[in-house]
Amino acid sequence: MKQNLSFLAIFCLALLLFLLSNLVFNHLEPQKISNQEILPMPILKDSTESAEISTDSTIVLADSISPLKQLEQTLSELDTAEALIHGAWGFCLSNTKTGEIIAQRNPKQSLVPASVMKMINTGVALQKAGKDYHFKTFLQIDGELDSINRILKGNIYIKGGGDPTLGSRVYSGLAKEKIMNWWLDAIKKLKIDSVQGAIIADARFYEYEMIPAGWTWEDLQTDYGVGASGLSFCENTLELTINNGNIVETSPNLPYLQLINQIATH
Numbered sequence: 001m002k003q004n005l006s007f008l009a010i011f012c013l014a015l016l017l018f019l020l021s022n023l024v025f026n027h028l029e030p031q032k033i034s035n036q037e038i039l040p041m042p043i044l045k046d047s048t049e050s051a052e053i054s055t056d057s058t059i060v061l062a063d064s065i066s067p068l069k070q071l072e073q074t075l076s077e078l079d080t081a082e083a084l085i086h087g088a089w090g091f092c093l094s095n096t097k098t099g100e101i102i103a104q105r106n107p108k109q110s111l112v113p114a115s116v117m118k119m120i121n122t123g124v125a126l127q128k129a130g131k132d133y134h135f136k137t138f139l140q141i142d143g144e145l146d147s148i149n150r151i152l153k154g155n156i157y158i159k160g161g162g163d164p165t166l167g168s169r170v171y172s173g174l175a176k177e178k179i180m181n182w183w184l185d186a187i188k189k190l191k192i193d194s195v196q197g198a199i200i201a202d203a204r205f206y207e208y209e210m211i212p213a214g215w216t217w218e219d220l221q222t223d224y225g226v227g228a229s230g231l232s233f234c235e236n237t238l239e240l241t242i243n244n245g246n247i248v249e250t251s252p253n254l255p256y257l258q259l260i261n262q263i264a265t266h
Helices: 002-027 067-079 114-129 176-189 217-221
Strands: 051-054 058-061 091-094 101-105 138-141 144-146 151-153 156-159 199-202 239-243 246-251
Antiparallel strands (some): 051 058, 091 101, 144 151
């Protein structure tokens, strides 16, 4: 049943996006790129054809039906969908300039926003920081530097600036090996071979909330279920190498982390 619900939800979302794209295209004036006009994508290969899609009820898609009517028809189908009887969903489409509501369903229903909030967060970041914003991570020192013996009698600080890509496996240009080499080169240029102090990670750029209260436990087992940190490294994940049920290696190596291994092999 869970698989069917997931499939239906994906199908409905894809259909809504398709209808919305047609609606947006019909509200825009054609723009010219290389002397070619951008026109709405036809629903059917032949504009004279019409088609019927039979599911639990019949949806008729034809050139005579506007994208807005198609959207309303799809929303009505979702209203009566058997798989959503015990579910909760909402939809609202409005004109960003006038605020006019074009189509809506259950607009006052309280819902967990989930991944759709990424659009809001991205929009706010672009507006506030700008498209050319770059995260900055600082390597700092304090104390006394004995340049003759190349000893720092103090601390080295890694001060985070909220960069989520630091040491990332996804962004090859910022892989952990490259980052560590950059830091090592910077320390060597200061003529430091040893430290009589500590290496301190400063993550105070953000408030500490690695597991927000609204998250579900199921999300924490995924690679994207990682909280935002002022100083993230390797996506704040730990890689384990396991052999015959035994943890033989961790990367990065965290000497003060105690792991409880309950893996059983048969």
